[in-house]
Amino acid sequence: MKALKQDMFVTSALPILLLMMLVASSKAIFFDKKNVTIRNEIPGETINIQCYSSEDNLGSHDLAYGASYSWHFRVNLWGTTKFWCDFTTKHGSGNYGVYTRNLDELCNGLFQWLVKENGLCLIMDALDDQLYCQRWKKPPSLL
Structure with a gap:
């Protein structure tokens, strides 16, 4: 017994x-808290972003030149948290992953994105602030 x-x-x-x-x-x-910041670096243009995860919808935001939008969060217990943003500019648009677990090693929990005329760029803190840039997925509309 x-x-x-x-x-x-x-x-x-x-x-x-x-x-x-x-x-x-x-x-x-x-x-640990993860921080995401998106900054508009397109002179003279206001851009629109809509950011979300499977758990949170952060809504639509218009960013004037030089303005930033930031938020912070904690990764879920399973480590599957991801955030995406839809970007709309006069130079192009697209949907991009702004937080994934794979990017964390490059950013040390601080995800700083720069919206530029030719696309979206991530400042990689762990690589001496090198930029990782992605071109716009959709070209500008002729309308």
Whole structure:
């Protein structure tokens, strides 16, 4: 009977212990705040952005030249949090992932995006502020 009680304790305590170890080892991924900033660097133009994740819709925002929009969040327990933004400018438009777990290693939790005439650029903090730029997915409308 004593052995049975010990087996039951080990069986029930092991999953809890493993979960505690997982949470402790992944503290930086799951509990640190992530910060996203998007800055309009297109002179003389107001752009529109709409940002969202599967859990949050941050709404539509118009950014004048030089203006920024920022938000912060914590990654969900499964590490699957992603944020996207739809960008509309006179120079082009598109939908881009502005936060993914893969980008975190390059940005140290601070995601600084610059909206430029030729596309969207990420400042990579971990690589001496090098820019990672993506061209607009859709060309400007003729309307």
